[in-house]
Amino acid sequence: MVEAYKPNDLKEALELLAFNDCTIFAGGTDLMVKRKRWSGLVPSFEKPVMFISQLQELREVTEDNGMLTIGAACTLSELIDNELIPEHFKTVFRQMASPGIRNIATIGGNICNASPAGESLPLLYALDAEVVLQSSCRKVELPIAEFVQGVGKTLLKSGEMVTAIKVPKSSFTSITYRKVGTRKSTALSKLSFIGLAASDEEGLQDVRLAFGAVAPTVVRSRDAEEDIIDMLKLGSLDISQIIDDYSTLIKPISDQRSTALYRKKACIRLLVDFIINSLAREVVR
Ligand SMILES: Cc1cc2nc3c(=O)[nH]c(=O)nc-3n(C[C@H](O)[C@H](O)[C@H](O)COP(=O)(O)OP(=O)(O)OC[C@H]3O[C@@H](n4cnc5c(N)ncnc54)[C@H](O)[C@@H]3O)c2cc1C
Known part of the structure; x- marks a missing residue:
């Protein structure tokens, strides 16, 4: 008992x-x-x-x-x-x-x-x-x-x-959350991504990016986020540099839910999509 x-x-x-x-x-x-x-x-x-x-x-x-x-x-x-x-x-x-x-x-x-x-x-x-x-x-x-x-x-x-x-209680002007799983409901994620950005009349002020299920704990790097903000502010966006930075941080495993290769590729695609489709828009807001 x-x-x-x-x-x-x-x-x-x-x-x-x-x-x-x-x-x-x-x-x-x-x-x-x-x-x-x-x-x-x-x-x-x-x-x-x-x-x-x-x-x-x-x-x-x-x-x-x-x-x-x-x-x-x-x-x-x-x-x-x-x-x-x-x-x-x-x-x-x-x-x-x-x-x-x-x-x-x-x-x-x-x-x-x-x-x-x-x-x-x-x-x-x-x-x-x-x-x-x-x-x-x-x-x-x-x-x-x-x-x-x-x-x-x-x-x-x-x-x-x-x-x-x-x-x-921060407020953000761009919010993207992607859960990649086998089904929409009642499925643990193969990986997840959150991208948050805040901008005002002076331009982009803040970027936060975090990845779940692709390392023993959440992947987030304040240094990489600040590099992205600087690049966007200076108009010198270097996507391959950002991909290199995050490729070293994202260390997935293969298990019953997905393979390491799929997880890594999907994370990088979500990251690039967020930068091009959300952050770039924040810069010209
Ligand atoms: C069918 C199903 C689907 C699920 N889908 C998802 C999903 O999509 N995404 C997801 O993230 N999770 C999912 N989960 C996992 C689970 O539901 C979540 O992790 C949930 O938030 C756990 O909360 P709980 O209160 O049930 O934790 P419990 O089972 O009660 O506890 C979990 C652990 O935390 C400890 N604990 C709990 N509260 C405290 C506290 N206040 N202080 C100290 N220790 C504490 C417990 O001792 C235990 O070790 C799913 C689970 C099931 C069964």
């Missing part, structure tokens, strides 16, 4: 975590797949399970001074319906899983699962999101690129949980 805890509030949850080595269970959509056994047998959990989806403190979205704080146990559907959440989030979340899964899958679960195919991650890397970690005695904020250490690996310590994600 699986021992389970269902704390009433965050304080109780953190106290329970301080004295019990638990598996944190949010929506369970990753956990139930990972722990499944032969048909007829209940999924196997070696440690006690602590449910967190009932914790109100983890289900709130607030905005303060241009900073959005998103509770870790907010479901993807709740975020799609929330008016504080910007459109570029919703574009990504609407393409994740299926309506039934989105109704229970949480943003915190997607981050903590740290799968290279986790589709909220390229967006959160591109936005320089911070992950809020809390235990009974401390609260810290870490950049997402530091929190996620590799495939299924994070800096989450025993006694801690992710309580929120903080993201600056």
Whole structure:
């Protein structure tokens, strides 16, 4: 039998975590797949399970001074319906899983699962999101690129949980998100790409590019983004230089969903398409 805890509030949850080595269970959509056994047998959990989806403190979205704080146990559907959440989030979340899964899958679960195919991650890397970690005695904020250490690996310590994600509420004039998968719905991505750009009357100001499922963690390079901004501002766009830069960063593997060659070629095509069809237009806006 699986021992389970269902704390009433965050304080109780953190106290329970301080004295019990638990598996944190949010929506369970990753956990139930990972722990499944032969048909007829209940999924196997070696440690006690602590449910967190009932914790109100983890289900709130607030905005303060241009900073959005998103509770870790907010479901993807709740975020799609929330008016504080910007459109570029919703574009990504609407393409994740299926309506039934989105109704229970949480943003915190997607981050903590740290799968290279986790589709909220390229967006959160591109936005320089911070992950809020809390235990009974401390609260810290870490950049997402530091929190996620590799495939299924994070800096989450025993006694801690992710309580929120903080993201600056930036606005973008170009938003492109492409999920390349076998089907439109209920398929994990072969790769994903997000391209964001912001321009004003003085021209292009910001570019953010991130790729998912083509390396152990999300591929994003601030240096390469700044080179692209400089090239576009100076009118000296060198596509082959950009392709070379990203070709060294994108290191996909072949697996049951796709081949390394296909993944790399598709990423480069999406990158070039974004630069030519979205960024070039931002420059002449
Ligand atoms: C049919 C199906 C389709 C799917 N499609 C997609 C898809 O298109 N794109 C995609 O990215 N994913 C997809 N997924 C994967 C999954 O739904 C997502 O990763 C989801 O966001 C996980 O959230 P959860 O709340 O269910 O996590 P859970 O399964 O509850 O937890 C996942 C991991 O995170 C830990 N955890 C959860 N919350 C916290 C917290 N607050 N603090 C610390 N640790 C925590 C858990 O201990 C566990 O290790 C799919 C899954 C299924 C079953």
